[in-house]
Amino acid sequence: AQKVTQAQTEISVVEKEDVTLDCVYETRDTTYYLFWYKQPPSGELVFLIRRNSFDEQNEISGRYSWNFQKSTSSFNFTITASQVVDSAVYFCALSEEAGRRALTFGSGTRLQVQP
Amino acid sequence: GAGVSQSPRYKVAKRGQDVALRCDPISGHVSLFWYQQALGQGPEFLTYFQNEAQLDKSGLPSDRFFAERPEGSVSTLKIQRTQQEDSAVYLCASSLITPHEQYFGPGTRLTVT
Numbered sequence: 049a050q051k052v053t054q055a056q057t058e059i060s061v062v063e064k065e066d067v068t069l070d071c072v073y074e075t076r077d078t079t080y081y082l083f084w085y086k087q088p089p090s091g092e093l094v095f096l097i098r099r100n101s102f103d104e105q106n107e108i109s110g111r112y113s114w115n116f117q118k119s120t121s122s123f124n125f126t127i128t129a130s131q132v133v134d135s136a137v138y139f140c141a142l143s144e145e146a147g148r149r150a151l152t153f154g155s156g157t158r159l160q161v162q163p
Numbered sequence: 164g165a166g167v168s169q170s171p172r173y174k175v176a177k178r179g180q181d182v183a184l185r186c187d188p189i190s191g192h193v194s195l196f197w198y199q200q201a202l203g204q205g206p207e208f209l210t211y212f213q214n215e216a217q218l219d220k221s222g223l224p225s226d227r228f229f230a231e232r233p234e235g236s237v238s239t240l241k242i243q244r245t246q247q248e249d250s251a252v253y254l255c256a257s258s259l260i261t262p263h264e265q266y267f268g269p270g271t272r273l274t275v276t
Contacts, residue, residue: 052205081262083264085267090269091252091269091270092267092268092269092270093206093254093256093267094267095264095265095266095267098262098263098264100262139205139206141205143262145262149194149211149218149219149262150196150198150208150211150219150222151196151198151206151208151256151265152208153205153206153207154205155204155205156204156205
């Protein structure tokens with residue numbers, strides 16, 4: 049069975065600090081996909097990134113970067129120079145190629161960026 | 164273009180009432196998913212459609228929950244004889260085809276009193 053663990057329930061930082069959100073996953077499939085979503089106070093889930101299990105290259109998009117390590121089954125998300133607008137709940141999710149096509153979400157990490 | 168829309172945004176139902184929640188996916192998206200999100204939790208899968216075919220309904224919590232997508236576009240999630248434990252946000256998501264990224268609607272917040 050697939051599982052996603054986000055051990056950090058809540059993180060509070062001051063604006064301009066860097067912050068890393070951890071995500072550890074479990075799956076039996078050799079082909080799978082990892083996602084990060086942002087859920088701001090408005091409630092709508094916003095897609096941030098998708099990675100497949102064969103692509104371990106780290107990715108950077110502006111202030112956001114993602115570190116995928118199959119050896120430790122982790123897919124961590126770093127926000128550089130955080131801003132108040134980054135305050136939200138962030139979810140890591142997994143879907144399998146052969147198994148259930150739906151997303152299995154972690155429990156989320158609430159990030160609060162203080163001015 | 165337009166994103167995923169859901170209606171109503173809020174629904175209050177008395178215990179025992181039936182409710183119907185609507186989802187309009189992004190035009191051309193083949194896959195449609197329903198999730199349930201309890202307060203402070205991540206979304207949990209309910210059911211999945213590919214066009215009009217319901218390929219997976221393993222996440223539906225009881226036989227009081229029923230979903231359909233008769234023409235492969237709009238979908239309706241129906242809950243019969245609502246119970247207090249059904250109170251949650253119901254999210255709809257669509258994707259071009261799995262396993263592409265899923266785009267979520269704003270959700271319907273259901274409160275059962």
